Amino acid sequence: MRLVFLGPPGAGKGTQAKRLAAEKQIAHISTGDMLRAAVQQGSELGKRVKSIMDAGQLVPDELIVEIIRERIQQADCAHGYILDGFPRTVPQAEALQAMLTSLESGLDAVLLFEVDSDAVLRRLASRRAEENRVDDSAEVQLERLRVYQQQTAPLIAFYDNREMLTRVDASGDIEDVYRTMNEAIG
Numbered sequence: 001m002r003l004v005f006l007g008p009p010g011a012g013k014g015t016q017a018k019r020l021a022a023e024k025q026i027a028h029i030s031t032g033d034m035l036r037a038a039v040q041q042g043s044e045l046g047k048r049v050k051s052i053m054d055a056g057q058l059v060p061d062e063l064i065v066e067i068i069r070e071r072i073q074q075a076d077c078a079h080g081y082i083l084d085g086f087p088r089t090v091p092q093a094e095a096l097q098a099m100l101t102s103l104e105s106g107l108d109a110v111l112l113f114e115v116d117s118d119a120v121l122r123r124l125a126s127r128r129a130e131e132n133r134v135d136d137s138a139e140v141q142l143e144r145l146r147v148y149q150q151q152t153a154p155l156i157a158f159y160d161n162r163e164m165l166t167r168v169d170a171s172g173d174i175e176d177v178y179r180t181m182n183e184a185i186g
């Protein structure tokens with residue numbers, strides 16, 4: 001099973017992705033986690049992306065597309081994967097389509113985690129308190145929301161037009177959303 005999880009920061013995609021990936025024994029590919037690990041290791045990639053991430057902006061499409069191209073061909077992806085945080089722009093989505101076609105593969109579904117903006121802001125505030133992430137100051141979180149609206153939200157129409165989009169009401173608690181998500185993927 002190959003899935004894309006789409007939704008604003010704070011929609012709870014990461015939590016749901018981790019759990020579903022463990023249950024289905026497929027890979028959980030979080031580009032944000034991969035980039036944060038690179039920053040922590042101080043690798044070339046990490047040095048290149050740190051200031052971009054700290055500002056709540058998106059790293060260049062070419063760079064993230066290459067990371068995904070390598071990642072989805074690793075052995076643990078053979079039975080499927082959840083892409084959590086990728087694609088985030090229309091060019092990334094187009095690159096993913098082309099990549100999957102060339103690998104004679106395809107997506108089973110794109111799940112859109114929908115939650116109203118008040119709930120997003122509440123969740124982000126509690127995540128700030130819990131995780132103490134460097135890219136999670138209130139100011140940066142607002143910038144990431146703005147970037148989502150501007151650059152990532154167009155993917156809703158992109159996948160809807162291709163009849164690949166499934167909407168998941170993500171406003172409930174973790175258990176509710178998990179149940180709704182499972183029903184959505186059948």
Ligand code: AMP
Binds near residue numbers: 032053060085
């Ligand atoms: P996340 O944990 O998914 O919210 O990602 C944290 C940060 O990593 C984002 O704010 C971006 O700076 C960067 N990032 C993660 N995924 C992508 C992507 N697909 N395209 C561009 N930047 C990304």
